[in-house]
Amino acid sequence: MNGTSKTAKAEQQTKVIESPGINLKIISLISMIIFFALWESVVRMGFIEPLFLPAPSAIVRRASIMLERNDFSVHILASARRVLVGFGLAALVAIPAGIILGTSRLAKAIFDPLLSFLRPLPSMSWIPLSLLWLGITEWQKYSIVFMGSLAPSILYTVEATRNIDPVLIRAAKNLGASKIQVMKDVVLPGALPSIIAGLKVMMGIAWTCVISAELVAASNGLGFLIMNGKEMFQTDTVLLGMALISITVLITDMVLNRVEKILLPWRDG
Amino acid sequence: MAIIQVDNVTKVFSSNKGKDTTALKNVDLKVEEGEFFVIVGASGCGKTTLINMIAGFEQPTGGTILHHGEPVLGVDPRCGMVFQQYALFPWKTVIENIEFGLKLKGVTFRERRQQVQKYIKMVGLDDFENSYPKQLSGGMKQRVSIARALANNTDVMLMDEPFSALDAMTRQVMQEELMRIYQESSKTIIFITHSIDEALLLSTRLVVMTSRPGRIKKTIINDLPWPRNSSMQLMDRYQQLKSSIWDSVQEEVIKSAGINYQTVD
Numbered sequence: 001m002n003g004t005s006k007t008a009k010a011e012q013q014t015k016v017i018e019s020p021g022i023n024l025k026i027i028s029l030i031s032m033i034i035f036f037a038l039w040e041s042v043v044r045m046g047f048i049e050p051l052f053l054p055a056p057s058a059i060v061r062r063a064s065i066m067l068e069r070n071d072f073s074v075h076i077l078a079s080a081r082r083v084l085v086g087f088g089l090a091a092l093v094a095i096p097a098g099i100i101l102g103t104s105r106l107a108k109a110i111f112d113p114l115l116s117f118l119r120p121l122p123s124m125s126w127i128p129l130s131l132l133w134l135g136i137t138e139w140q141k142y143s144i145v146f147m148g149s150l151a152p153s154i155l156y157t158v159e160a161t162r163n164i165d166p167v168l169i170r171a172a173k174n175l176g177a178s179k180i181q182v183m184k185d186v187v188l189p190g191a192l193p194s195i196i197a198g199l200k201v202m203m204g205i206a207w208t209c210v211i212s213a214e215l216v217a218a219s220n221g222l223g224f225l226i227m228n229g230k231e232m233f234q235t236d237t238v239l240l241g242m243a244l245i246s247i248t249v250l251i252t253d254m255v256l257n258r259v260e261k262i263l264l265p266w267r268d269g
Numbered sequence: 270m271a272i273i274q275v276d277n278v279t280k281v282f283s284s285n286k287g288k289d290t291t292a293l294k295n296v297d298l299k300v301e302e303g304e305f306f307v308i309v310g311a312s313g314c315g316k317t318t319l320i321n322m323i324a325g326f327e328q329p330t331g332g333t334i335l336h337h338g339e340p341v342l343g344v345d346p347r348c349g350m351v352f353q354q355y356a357l358f359p360w361k362t363v364i365e366n367i368e369f370g371l372k373l374k375g376v377t378f379r380e381r382r383q384q385v386q387k388y389i390k391m392v393g394l395d396d397f398e399n400s401y402p403k404q405l406s407g408g409m410k411q412r413v414s415i416a417r418a419l420a421n422n423t424d425v426m427l428m429d430e431p432f433s434a435l436d437a438m439t440r441q442v443m444q445e446e447l448m449r450i451y452q453e454s455s456k457t458i459i460f461i462t463h464s465i466d467e468a469l470l471l472s473t474r475l476v477v478m479t480s481r482p483g484r485i486k487k488t489i490i491n492d493l494p495w496p497r498n499s500s501m502q503l504m505d506r507y508q509q510l511k512s513s514i515w516d517s518v519q520e521e522v523i524k525s526a527g528i529n530y531q532t533v534d
Contacts, residue, residue, distance in 0.1 A: 175417070190358075
């Protein structure tokens with residue numbers, strides 16, 4: 001008797017442990033539906049002026065108009081390209097620089113003051129200078145993204161090199177590795193998981209850089225879409241632009257997670 | 270000429286607070302080619318410091334270490350190290366770990382894959398070539414580490430308590446395999462342990478170290494017959510050697526543990 005009740009209890013417990021994954025997803029879905037339904041009805045009942053906050057249905061309508069005119073892809077691609085180029089260049093500089101700074105005390109001593117100076121500067125603060133130097137060009141946008149993400153990316157990489165087990169570096173030297181081989185074959189792959197984790201965070205920052213650059217001076221891109229919507233009193237366009245930024249960043253994150261899995265096959269089971 | 274000669278070596282570690290610790294004091298050793306040389310000592314006696322200096326990871330404060338008569342001034346790639354914590358590259362597969370030394374030397378892919386096969390077979394990892402270290406047990410990881418050192422074909426193999434992280438049964442299997450590998454490869458091996466049984470099972474010659482500061486207390490030529498296995502522990506000669514080692518080790522363990530057996534009258 002006692003035995004059976006125990007197994008029944010255990011079964012119940014496993015059920016409780018198994019189910020929350022599904023239940024929580026359903027709860028999230030319901031909460032989202034309720035949120036949008038409330039929003040829609042509050043606007044429809046006239047509590048809120050649509051110019052202030054249009055209903056979700058108005059945003060969807062705007063989205064379908066833009067989809068028909070093919071405006072969507074233009075703005076998304078413009079912003080995405082700026083992030084890709086600016087952030088790609090920053091990563092190309094930051095990863096080798098971070099590895100050198102992380103492994104050489106001399107290099108660190110030389111560049112530390114400059115880095116400490118650059119790091120606190122928000123990307124927005126580069127906009128006036130970049131406009132002065134490069135005008136309203138694509139390279140001006142790239143440079144904003146580049147400057148906004150360079151210093152933090154370097155610091156992430158330096159930190160990542162610190163997490164490597166020093167015995168691995170010893171082992172490589174013992175097998176005959178030169179200093180450069182240690183950096184390329186041990187420090188880089190050993191730091192890669194933390195570097196990728198850092199770059200994922202940086203990617204979000206790169207997006208804020210490009211949006212702020214486009215808010216100030218651009219003729220396309222998601223930041224421009226928002227600003228332009230406001231100028232033309234199309235609040236639904238503004239909200240649509242914001243939603244698109246969110247969705248694009250989420251998708252980029254998913255892509256990066258996939259890339260991470262491909263680059264780091266040794267981390268799974 | 271001795272392959273490795275430790276000549277009057279002293280090592281002092283100085284901390285930031287200005288407090289100096291003497292890890293080793295006036296150590297003299299000579300290891301001849303083909304020897305299985307075991308260093309036995311209680312924990313904290315500086316035996317790891319000694320092997321790290323032979324490998325060139327650390328430099329002596331006083332005295333010199335010679336490899337084939339030349340002083341060791343930096344990391345010495347002629348001494349292959351097997352680390353207690355395996356030190357395998359987690360992002361490399363078993364075969365990539367083993368061939369890494371050859372790759373560093375610029376040996377072509379096809380040639381090094383051919384060369385490492387022998388060592389993969391020697392340590393019995395045929396079916397795990399493409400596994401990552403994370404997927405292996407402790408014993409298997411240490412086999413990879415041994416194969417990696419063997420594949421690099423150095424004249425000396427340094428082993429710093431390689432089996433101390435393994436369970437007792439795996440350890441015994443690994444010891445027997447190491448004896449077989451030693452006889453097959455005729456390498457010079459310098460092996461550190463705190464286990465007297467392990468020292469007696471493996472060594473051709475062994476030294477006992479004192480507690481800190483570490484010094485050589487006793488040298489014993491291990492004349493137990495080869496091939497050896499664990500049943501040898503029943504031999505009279507084994508018992509004799511063991512008790513003579515234990516006598517000198519015991520004193521040091523007591524000293525380093527700070528136990529005072531003196532009777533007050």
